[in-house]
Amino acid sequence: MKKETSAAFIWLQRHAAMIRKELVQLLRDKLLVFFLIYAFSMDIILAGGSISLDLKNASLWVRDLDHKVESRELMHRFQPPAFRLKGGVDNAHEIQTMMDKGEAMATLDFGPDFSENIHKGRQATTLMQVDATNSVLGTLAASHASHIVFQFSLEKAQEKLAKAGAASGGTPSIRDAHRVWFNPNQRDSWFMSITELLTIITVFAVMLPATAMVREKERGTVEQLLVSPLSTWQIMLPKILSMTFVILLGTAVSLFCVIRPIFHTPIRGSLPLFFGVTALYVFTTSGLSLFISTLARNLAQVGLLTILVLAPMLFLSGAWTPPEAMPGWLRFAMVVSPLHHYIDTGFGILLKGAGMEILWDSVGMIALIGGIMLSVGAWRFRRQFH
Incomplete structure (x- = not known):
């Protein structure tokens, strides 16, 4: 022992x-x-x-051929922290040059009949180009833009229904309630x-x-x-x-x-x-x-x-x-x-x-x-x- x-x-x-x-x-x-x-x-x-995985201050340039309230309202919804509205350009060639030089993360292009189509109940379109060299940031920019445009479109549709006499509460809606666990502020x-x-x-x-x-x-x-x-x-x-x-x-x-x-x-x-x-x-x-x-x-x-x-x-x-x-x-x-x-x-x-x-x-x-x-x-x- x-x-x-x-x-x-x-x-x-x-x-x-x-x-x-x-x-x-x-x-x-x-x-x-x-x-x-x-x-x-x-x-x-x-x-x-x-190191951040979020979209922050993505530079946005706008070509607005409409110059009406609706186009200006939509472009000004692209706000920080996701986007930073840098200014306007005059032609499509200038947009392409900025994208090639990396000076623009995204661009918005409004046609001359954008507001007119909204008032007449027709489909109104705007072209957005996204620099997806960094695929993660490009995907986030496109996702944020889709959400902004969808919300704008929904509000305009509700305004038109209200003017037509439809009850605002009569249209069906879905409320998306998020609950973020473990990292609530992400x-x-x-x-x-x-x-x-x-x-x-x-x-x-x-x-x-x-x-x-x-x-x-x-x-x-x-x-x-x-x-x-x-x-x-x-x-x-x-x-x-x-x-x-x-x-x-x-x-x-x-x-x-x-x-x-x-x-x-x-x-x-x-x-x-x-x-x-x-x-x-x-x-x-x-x-x-x-x-x-x-x-x-x-x-x-x-x-x-x-x-x-x-x-x-x-x-x-x-x-x-x-x-x-x-x-x-x-x-x-x-x-x-x-x-x-x-x-x-x-x-x-x-x-x-x-x-x-x-x-x-x-x-x-x-x-x-x-x-x-x-x-x-x-x-x-x-x-x-x-």
Whole structure:
């Protein structure tokens, strides 16, 4: 019994010493420490404050050949924050030139009989051209314009019915009542800041353990570890645990010093659950890092291989493109991406206040996929020492 207790104590003592060594080595790498501080602070501030998915101040130019009340009323309904009415043009060639130069996001063209057709009960049309170079903004501009024109058309139809003697309450109508959950003001900063945090966690989960191992190769200290009385697990596990601790510390700084005070993002779920899932995700995703460390010979190669691994993970995460919009084979590939399940879990806990009774399947997939990656990475890591 004493021998088992003594062996366990020595095992823990060696792990503690190795974890302390990894943290000291990390602190000595000034460039990597700066990158950590920047990523968990300024990068999230820039992502949450400068990236917007909304249509704001889209420049609108108008060619009005009608010059009547109706055309002017409609054009002045294109107001901020979605549109910014820049002015008028005289001919169609000038409109095309502005569109080609990128000076106009959208243009409205009223024919000379626009108001006359409205008064006579005929169909009145206006031509709108939208610059869809950026397809997202182009779609939003067209959608906003359709809503504005529809509302204008509905009001004119109701005015005409009222003048004809029809009761205003006699026409059928549908009332569309919206209820926006989890982000009632639809702030992009809530979504972007949390998405960037989860992405940064993934970047460092893949990069940091590999960096710690390859640094040993570059400095020639890996041979010293091999002749020490340490097992392969006692070399590998402290690197993962120490970097997991660093990532969790950076996550806490981002949540409590950046995301909550600057963007006022609410945290509706359990913080212990979020940090527990994050620790599981980082620990298991480190299997990719171990695999990279067996292929890379220097830190530059670690960076290149990290990009190679992260690119498909980000594209298949579902943060930018929903699974429903992807082809079937890509939706299958998304299921095996651990970041996809981690993003679902992160948003579920932080913004929706969901618990394990709802997120158990996502957490289970993180553990399953991560366990496979960790097993393969550990097998490859141990094999290089034999």
